Amino acid sequence: MRYWFLSLVLVLDGLGVIAQGSFFGGLQVNTNFYVRDSAIGAYGPHYDNLKSSTDGWLNLDYTNDKYLFDLGMRLDMFNHSNLHTPGVPYSDVGIGNFYVRKRGEKYRVTGGYFYDQFGSGIVFRAYEDRTLGIDNAILGIHLEAEPVQKLKIKAFTGVQKNRLSLFKPILIGLNAEYDFSIGKKVRFTPGISVVNRTLDEATMDFIVSNIETYDPKGRFVPKYNVYLFGGYNTLTIGNFSWYAEAAGKTTEAIASTVRADSLVNRSGYILYSTMNYAISRFGAALQFKRTENFPFRVSLLRGPAAFEGVINFIPPVTRQNALRLPARYNATVQELEELAYSGDINFSPIAKKLTINFSYAESRDFENELKFREAFGNVELKFKKEWKGNVGLQFIQYDQFFYQRDKFGDYRLVNAIAPFAQVTWKVSKKHSLAFDAQAQFTDEDFGSWLYGSIEYNIAPWFSLAASDMYNYSPNPESPVSDKIHYYQFFTSFTYQQHVLTLAYSRQVAGIVCTGGVCRYEPAFSGVKLTLNSTF
Amino acid sequence: MNFHRIAKLFSKLPMDWNKGWAGLSLVTGAALFFFSSCEEIGPIIDLTGTFNADTTYVTTQVDTPQIKNVLLEEFTGVRCVNCPKGHVLIDNLKNQYGSRFIAVSAHSEFQAEPYDGDQDLRTPQADSLEKLLGPIIVKPSGAVDRKKFPGDSLLVFTSKWTTYVAQQMTLTTPVNIYLEVNYNNGSRMLDATVTLHYTSEDTLESRFTVMLLEDEIITAQLGNSGIDSNYVQKRVLRKMLPSVTGIPLTITRERGRVIVKSFNFILPTHWNAENLRVVAFVHRTQGNTEALQVVEAEVQ
Numbered sequence A: 001m002r003y004w005f006l007s008l009v010l011v012l013d014g015l016g017v018i019a020q021g022s023f024f025g026g027l028q029v030n031t032n033f034y035v036r037d038s039a040i041g042a043y044g045p046h047y048d049n050l051k052s053s054t055d056g057w058l059n060l061d062y063t064n065d066k067y068l069f070d071l072g073m074r075l076d077m078f079n080h081s082n083l084h085t086p087g088v089p090y091s092d093v094g095i096g097n098f099y100v101r102k103r104g105e106k107y108r109v110t111g112g113y114f115y116d117q118f119g120s121g122i123v124f125r126a127y128e129d130r131t132l133g134i135d136n137a138i139l140g141i142h143l144e145a146e147p148v149q150k151l152k153i154k155a156f157t158g159v160q161k162n163r164l165s166l167f168k169p170i171l172i173g174l175n176a177e178y179d180f181s182i183g184k185k186v187r188f189t190p191g192i193s194v195v196n197r198t199l200d201e202a203t204m205d206f207i208v209s210n211i212e213t214y215d216p217k218g219r220f221v222p223k224y225n226v227y228l229f230g231g232y233n234t235l236t237i238g239n240f241s242w243y244a245e246a247a248g249k250t251t252e253a254i255a256s257t258v259r260a261d262s263l264v265n266r267s268g269y270i271l272y273s274t275m276n277y278a279i280s281r282f283g284a285a286l287q288f289k290r291t292e293n294f295p296f297r298v299s300l301l302r303g304p305a306a307f308e309g310v311i312n313f314i315p316p317v318t319r320q321n322a323l324r325l326p327a328r329y330n331a332t333v334q335e336l337e338e339l340a341y342s343g344d345i346n347f348s349p350i351a352k353k354l355t356i357n358f359s360y361a362e363s364r365d366f367e368n369e370l371k372f373r374e375a376f377g378n379v380e381l382k383f384k385k386e387w388k389g390n391v392g393l394q395f396i397q398y399d400q401f402f403y404q405r406d407k408f409g410d411y412r413l414v415n416a417i418a419p420f421a422q423v424t425w426k427v428s429k430k431h432s433l434a435f436d437a438q439a440q441f442t443d444e445d446f447g448s449w450l451y452g453s454i455e456y457n458i459a460p461w462f463s464l465a466a467s468d469m470y471n472y473s474p475n476p477e478s479p480v481s482d483k484i485h486y487y488q489f490f491t492s493f494t495y496q497q498h499v500l501t502l503a504y505s506r507q508v509a510g511i512v513c514t515g516g517v518c519r520y521e522p523a524f525s526g527v528k529l530t531l532n533s534t535f
Numbered sequence B: 001m002n003f004h005r006i007a008k009l010f011s012k013l014p015m016d017w018n019k020g021w022a023g024l025s026l027v028t029g030a031a032l033f034f035f036s037s038c039e040e041i042g043p044i045i046d047l048t049g050t051f052n053a054d055t056t057y058v059t060t061q062v063d064t065p066q067i068k069n070v071l072l073e074e075f076t077g078v079r080c081v082n083c084p085k086g087h088v089l090i091d092n093l094k095n096q097y098g099s100r101f102i103a104v105s106a107h108s109e110f111q112a113e114p115y116d117g118d119q120d121l122r123t124p125q126a127d128s129l130e131k132l133l134g135p136i137i138v139k140p141s142g143a144v145d146r147k148k149f150p151g152d153s154l155l156v157f158t159s160k161w162t163t164y165v166a167q168q169m170t171l172t173t174p175v176n177i178y179l180e181v182n183y184n185n186g187s188r189m190l191d192a193t194v195t196l197h198y199t200s201e202d203t204l205e206s207r208f209t210v211m212l213l214e215d216e217i218i219t220a221q222l223g224n225s226g227i228d229s230n231y232v233q234k235r236v237l238r239k240m241l242p243s244v245t246g247i248p249l250t251i252t253r254e255r256g257r258v259i260v261k262s263f264n265f266i267l268p269t270h271w272n273a274e275n276l277r278v279v280a281f282v283h284r285t286q287g288n289t290e291a292l293q294v295v296e297a298e299v300q
Helices: A002-014 A045-050 A201-211 A400-404 B003-011 B015-036 B083-100 B124-133 B158-169
Strands: A022-034 A052-064 A069-081 A090-103 A107-114 A116-118 A124-126 A138-148 A151-162 A165-178 A180-182 A186-198 A225-237 A240-255 A263-279 A282-292 A337-350 A354-364 A370-383 A387-399 A413-426 A431-440 A447-458 A462-474 A485-495 A498-507 A510-514 A517-521 A524-534 B055-058 B070-075 B101-106 B141-144 B175-184 B189-198 B206-214 B217-223 B226-233 B236-241 B257-266 B276-284 B291-298
Touching (some): A116 A151, B101 B124, B101 B291, B124 B236, B206 B257
Antiparallel strands (some): A022 A052, A116 A124, A151 A165, A165 A186, A225 A240, A413 A431, A447 A462, A485 A498, B055 B257, B175 B189, B189 B257, B206 B236, B217 B226, B276 B291
């Protein structure tokens, strides 16, 4: 197929069409150099003998507005990569993405790899997140059309990408979304989605082999096909908006809660809703989600990484923390059972100078057992033009064994309190200094921490930072029971559309999340070099 | 409300609103049609887990007990650098014990991804077998008579194979297994009839399993001196009948009990019937998973 694509490019070039459009692209290269540090658990094949790893993506895209079509291709390279399954080296290189797209006034059709989502992504989402090694692109045909004004219809069929190969199960999807108003203030955006996945013979053989190992009462006839159906609507009335989505999933073999390798025959559903209200100096948001038996994967023969082969995206309702210590504990989105809700309010007593935020979130199972709770508050201050501040406090309760399948002592919940303070001083128009001080007090997990960083910036081209995360009161039952410093030195250079970063880092093991999708990352020790360019 | 009034009501709506809802309804209808095709014919699966013999009876003419044979289920892979050493060891054991030693090479996922152009020797059943007998720590490793020897896991490294095989050779078996195989070249239908004949009473829970193995498959194989692109793979596990865990023998097995069970299977076209063998064995299930007896027969 890739050769057909190359042939098409050559033919278009021969006809002189290529010269009538424009090229653009991007390069991203991440290289790690590993320095063995058994004191923090940084060891394994990368540290023992491979010593370095590189992940690289180079894409070149072409757009032609005269003939209304686009082409694109991307080279993916993984050399001893530590990206997809940390600790397990992976090497391969090849064409990771290519597409041909034809555009019209009311339609857009793509052949090749594509990314898309229906609604919030609960029924279908194909996306890429390079920080977590996720690339769930679909290879197939994708159609978007607007046959009637404000009625958007999307349809696709294809197979999901599996690193540099393909999963075999076939996917088909259909989505329609309509937008209309009643009067000037009330607006509705309803939509419906349906997605079907058909298993391949190898996957079915695997499922049958598993089921036939069970006691007769646990056996069932698995389905080749699963269907997901979702309906959603956004209602906007002035400053108030309400998004509600309900999705169902027909019966299929899924991994049970009892044993990860034990399959059960279950249907599932999700209810998800968010409400937002915003006026000048005040905003509030509420979120709710109930999930039951809703894993949606290409195949039970997926790759070793937990989120390889995932077809949908279940949105998180808990906060996504960016600060170093408050971000240590995250509620990984649960596919089998979760009842979660959250609320946020923010208000500004003094416009542009003082903002107060408060949020609260909980996640429980269906026995009403608490799995995650976070209360978070902070005050953002701005005084004069030169000074900005941010002080706050986070309280966390986190069922470590539930989320990480590991814990270090006789406790169920990690109870942690994390105060923090940040100050940014704009020394001059281009020069600024930022200070960050954080602490986290807990007797569980790895114990208590202190964190401090200082960052110097010369806008827009240079940044230099040093930080230390100090495990000053370690939990003696944790694998790292010594008082250890996890320091980092970081610098970045920016020249036009090119950013080069270099960091020496000692990084503690923990859960890393992006948008509610989380994974465990082992400790890291060494140098990280990255290059990001667009052209 | 009749259709005329509904049509009149809709005609008063703005044109775009009307068409939009019509479009959304059309797509909803298509989605419902999608669902209406949900019914499907599922895979063949044994839901009962109970044993239905083709024939079973108790005879007073009890056969002389067979000499016990020994089974080695090895986990291997074409990208496993040390696996050829394991294969050599198996060949040596075969030379030493002849037909009393039966080995199976299961190419489960780890280190078994095929090289370009080669056929894929991996099977989902090999993965399931690895789960059943594992966890696997390193390849090559294998289970000798599915016995958990003191101080070891069920899967043991090559350094233990010779000793444990020799130990198992000294045991006796309560069950004789007779295997009759017929193959139709035209239809590629394989019929295997397994007869179990109990020469002494057996009261513990046990099952029996049938495997299809193929020899003489040429693939690339990683070894200590690099990749050998003309490596001869032997005793490759192709299929387990009817399933990985085998059939539970849920009827009484007094002395003289005879159980006959037949299996049939259409061979995929890329399997060479001339190089295929059928292996049948009886084994325990709960806790002690030890194989009681194993026999093999060639397809052609």
